[in-house]
Amino acid sequence: MKLTxxxxxxISSWGAFGTHWGINKTMAQIHALLMISPDPITQDDIMDELSISRGNVNMNIRDLINWGLVDRVIIPGERKEFFTAExxxxxxxxxIIKERKKRELDPMLKLLDQLEDVEGDKKDKNVKQFVETVSGIKKFGGQADKMLQVMVKADENWFVGSLLKFFK
Amino acid sequence: MKLTxxxxxxISSWGAFGTHWGINKTMAQIHALLMISPDPITQDDIMDELSISRGNVNMNIRDLINWGLVDRVIIPGERKEFFTAExxxxxxxxxIIKERKKRELDPMLKLLDQLEDVEGDKKDKNVKQFVETVSGIKKFGGQADKMLQVMVKADENWFVGSLLKFFK
DNA sequence: ATTAATTTTCAAAAAGTTTTGAAAATTCAA
DNA sequence: TTGAATTTTCAAAACTTTTTGAAAATTAAT
Structure with a gap:
C-alpha cells in the first residue's frame, strides 16, 4: 500500500475510533495527522490535508492543547505557528487517562459518596437495592481509580514494573 | 437525602456519565433505573419513571439487551414483558469491556496490521514516522488486548488473583 | 504608526442524533 | 378465529453538535 x-x-479510522470514546471525529483526525507527521505543521497544512475550515482547525487544536496532547511550536524565522503531537x-x-479520570471518574465518585447515605428503612428492598448498587459502583470505581493512578505515574514499563508494586 | x-x-448522572463513553443518555438512564430496581419492571414503568416515549424505551431496551446488560423476564400470569439488569x-x-473490545479494539488492530507494511523508502522520514506510529499503537493495543482478555475471564477477584497469573 | 499576515471568535448553516407518536405487527386469551 | 393488549417500527420533528466563513482581534515587520 502507498503511503498516501x-x-x-x-486518519479516517482514528477519527471513527475517537467518536466511540467521546472525542469528536475532526479532533481525532487532526491528532492522527499530527502523530504521523515527523515535523511540526501549520493550521493551513491541516486545512489542506483534511479539507476542513480554518475555524474548525483552530477550535479543535485548542481542545487538543487543553487535553495536553498537542503543543504549539515556534520556529525561528517563521511567521506562522506550528503544531506537533506527542x-x-x-x-x-x-x-488521556489522567484527564478523563479528573473530568469524569472523580466527580462521579464524589457524587456516589453523597448518594450512599440515603435516609429510609434499610429493610425496604428499594432502599436496600439502591444502596447496594451505589456502594458496588463506588467500590469498583475506587479500585479503578487506584489502578489508573498507578498507571499514570509509571511509564512505558508500567505493565511489568508498576502493577507489581501495586500488589506489594 | 430521600430515596426519591x-x-x-x-439516574441523571449515570446518564450524563454514559454520554462521555459513547452511550446515549437515555440508554444509560434506563440501565441506571434497572440497576436500582429490586424487581423486574415493564416498559410502562420505565416510560413513567423517566418521562419518555414508548418507542424510545423500546429501542434502547433492545440495545441494552444486545449489549448483554439487560434481560427480558417472563413472569407467569403476567401479560406484559418485564426487564431486569445485571x-x-x-x-x-x-x-461492556468484552463488547467494546470486539466492536472497537479488534477491528482497529486488524487495520493497523495492514497499514504497517506500507511500501516506500524506509529512509523517508514520513514513511519512518508513519510506520513507527502505527507499530507503537499496535504494540500498545496488543498489550491492552491481553490485559482485557484476562480481566474478562476472571471475575470479582481478578484484581488480586488473575493479573498475577498474567505475569506468571 | 501603518500594514499585511495570521489567529481567534462566534452567529448562522449544515449535519448528525435522538425522540416522538401513531400505525403496523405480534401475541395471547377466550 | 376474533379482538384486545402489547410490542415493534419508522418517518417526521425536535434537539444537539459540528462546521463554516467572514469579521474582529492580534501579531510582527517595516
Missing amino acids: DAKKQF KDIWKVATQ | DAKKQF KDIWKVATQ
Missing part, C-alpha cells in the same frame, strides 16, 4: 493511501486510512503512545494514553 | 431524590440524581457491577464492567 495508508495515511488516509489511518508521539509516544504510552504518554498519549496516560495523558 | 437520590434515585433521580443517580446488578453485579463487576459483571457489568466485564460485559
Whole structure:
C-alpha cells in the first residue's frame, strides 16, 4: 500500500475510533495527522490535508492543547505557528487517562459518596437495592481509580514494573 | 437525602456519565433505573419513571439487551414483558469491556496490521514516522488486548488473583 | 504608526442524533 | 378465529453538535 493511501486510512479510522470514546471525529483526525507527521505543521497544512475550515482547525487544536496532547511550536524565522503531537503512545494514553479520570471518574465518585447515605428503612428492598448498587459502583470505581493512578505515574514499563508494586 | 431524590440524581448522572463513553443518555438512564430496581419492571414503568416515549424505551431496551446488560423476564400470569439488569457491577464492567473490545479494539488492530507494511523508502522520514506510529499503537493495543482478555475471564477477584497469573 | 499576515471568535448553516407518536405487527386469551 | 393488549417500527420533528466563513482581534515587520 502507498503511503498516501495508508495515511488516509489511518486518519479516517482514528477519527471513527475517537467518536466511540467521546472525542469528536475532526479532533481525532487532526491528532492522527499530527502523530504521523515527523515535523511540526501549520493550521493551513491541516486545512489542506483534511479539507476542513480554518475555524474548525483552530477550535479543535485548542481542545487538543487543553487535553495536553498537542503543543504549539515556534520556529525561528517563521511567521506562522506550528503544531506537533506527542508521539509516544504510552504518554498519549496516560495523558488521556489522567484527564478523563479528573473530568469524569472523580466527580462521579464524589457524587456516589453523597448518594450512599440515603435516609429510609434499610429493610425496604428499594432502599436496600439502591444502596447496594451505589456502594458496588463506588467500590469498583475506587479500585479503578487506584489502578489508573498507578498507571499514570509509571511509564512505558508500567505493565511489568508498576502493577507489581501495586500488589506489594 | 430521600430515596426519591437520590434515585433521580443517580439516574441523571449515570446518564450524563454514559454520554462521555459513547452511550446515549437515555440508554444509560434506563440501565441506571434497572440497576436500582429490586424487581423486574415493564416498559410502562420505565416510560413513567423517566418521562419518555414508548418507542424510545423500546429501542434502547433492545440495545441494552444486545449489549448483554439487560434481560427480558417472563413472569407467569403476567401479560406484559418485564426487564431486569445485571446488578453485579463487576459483571457489568466485564460485559461492556468484552463488547467494546470486539466492536472497537479488534477491528482497529486488524487495520493497523495492514497499514504497517506500507511500501516506500524506509529512509523517508514520513514513511519512518508513519510506520513507527502505527507499530507503537499496535504494540500498545496488543498489550491492552491481553490485559482485557484476562480481566474478562476472571471475575470479582481478578484484581488480586488473575493479573498475577498474567505475569506468571 | 501603518500594514499585511495570521489567529481567534462566534452567529448562522449544515449535519448528525435522538425522540416522538401513531400505525403496523405480534401475541395471547377466550 | 376474533379482538384486545402489547410490542415493534419508522418517518417526521425536535434537539444537539459540528462546521463554516467572514469579521474582529492580534501579531510582527517595516
